[in-house]
Amino acid sequence: MSDRSDGFSCPVPLADRSTVLLGHGSGGKLSAELVRDVFLPAFRHPALAALNDQAIVRVNGSRVAFTTDSFVVKPLFFPGGDIGTLAVHGTINDLAMGGAQPLFLSVALIIEEGLPMDDLRRVVASLQQSAERAGVGIVTGDTKVVEKGSGDGLFITTSGIGLVPDGVDLSADRARPGDAVLLSGTLGDHGITILGQREGLRFDGAMASDSAALHTLVADLLAVGTGFRCFRDPTRGGLASTLNEIAAQSGVAIELDEAQLPIRDEVRGACELLGLDPLYVANEGKLVALVDPAMADRALETMRAHPLGRQAVRVGTVQATARGPIVTMRTPFGTTRIVDMLAGDQLPRIC
Numbered sequence: 001m002s003d004r005s006d007g008f009s010c011p012v013p014l015a016d017r018s019t020v021l022l023g024h025g026s027g028g029k030l031s032a033e034l035v036r037d038v039f040l041p042a043f044r045h046p047a048l049a050a051l052n053d054q055a056i057v058r059v060n061g062s063r064v065a066f067t068t069d070s071f072v073v074k075p076l077f078f079p080g081g082d083i084g085t086l087a088v089h090g091t092i093n094d095l096a097m098g099g100a101q102p103l104f105l106s107v108a109l110i111i112e113e114g115l116p117m118d119d120l121r122r123v124v125a126s127l128q129q130s131a132e133r134a135g136v137g138i139v140t141g142d143t144k145v146v147e148k149g150s151g152d153g154l155f156i157t158t159s160g161i162g163l164v165p166d167g168v169d170l171s172a173d174r175a176r177p178g179d180a181v182l183l184s185g186t187l188g189d190h191g192i193t194i195l196g197q198r199e200g201l202r203f204d205g206a207m208a209s210d211s212a213a214l215h216t217l218v219a220d221l222l223a224v225g226t227g228f229r230c231f232r233d234p235t236r237g238g239l240a241s242t243l244n245e246i247a248a249q250s251g252v253a254i255e256l257d258e259a260q261l262p263i264r265d266e267v268r269g270a271c272e273l274l275g276l277d278p279l280y281v282a283n284e285g286k287l288v289a290l291v292d293p294a295m296a297d298r299a300l301e302t303m304r305a306h307p308l309g310r311q312a313v314r315v316g317t318v319q320a321t322a323r324g325p326i327v328t329m330r331t332p333f334g335t336t337r338i339v340d341m342l343a344g345d346q347l348p349r350i351c
């Protein structure tokens with residue numbers, strides 16, 4: 001028997017960190033390590049150290065939210081959207097998670113030589129239409145073209161700015177024991193849709209990305225009162241990674257109730273077939289809200305009254321912890337399991 005291992009690789013990233021791994025872009029443990037060990041020591045600023053989806057800074061007395069994001073999704077077009085809608089929605093959502101009203105976006109495109117011009121026009125139209133529907137303007141940008149084989153079609157980087165109203169103070173370090181964990185809708189729709197398109201898989205039922213701009217839902221919630229601690233959109237790494245980040249930054253435990261998690265039958269079936277956990281699958285049109293328990297019922301009603309929150313549910317509770325930040329899940333069988341962050345990514349290149 002040959003002992004050659006050509007063509008094989010271990011799915012678990014090795015301890016060697018001398019090169020960048022695909023898992024460093026996963027939103028999981030390797031991503032957190034990259035931020036902690038490389039970026040934070042180099043770019044020292046309190047707004048960055050907060051590790052929220054956006055930086056909130058004061059400019060001439062106004063609270064300005066600023067964010068930037070890159071999109072490398074494969075394929076470029078998929079049911080429910082494309083790389084253009086994803087770029088606009090993702091940037092708006094990062095602003096909205098800080099309570100900001102989005103105002104302006106910039107768009108930079110890195111185009112691979114050979115991309116069909118019709119595809120480029122289609123993406124540009126999606127960028128414009130998505131921004132117009134959301135009420136924001138694309139006001140500046142940049143374009144670069146790289147040699148064929150160097151760019152995988154098209155990469156997009158978007159930045160956005162918005163204004164945060166006085167009295168709004170949302171951050172991942174503000175969770176408190178007793179807080180309710182609310183989720184605006186079903187898990188895993190985007191990631192499973194991308195996987196199906198990429199691999200040519202057919203699932204029972206129609207699957208489509210949940211890509212959407214969430215700023216109007218956030219505005220409705222903030223109008224309810226000041227009891228909100230944190231908003232997050234669970235994109236890369238899914239709900240599990242998002243809650244682990246919040247637990248770590250706030251120094252709390254979070255317990256999920258598995259029976260309450262909203263997952264479409266099509267997504268659940270695809271995950272079971274492929275050995276995936278929907279808790280780690282990306283979403284592009286959902287938000288998680290941590291809220292004072294006294295406001296939880298009213299907040300949930302407000303979510304359900306909005307078109308993007310009709311399937312909202314309470315999925316968990318924040319708890320005190322004496323053993324360090326942790327996320328756990330209570331199963332329908334009465335047992336509890338730890339919901340940790342993944343080292344890498346179940347599904348790379350999904351946003």
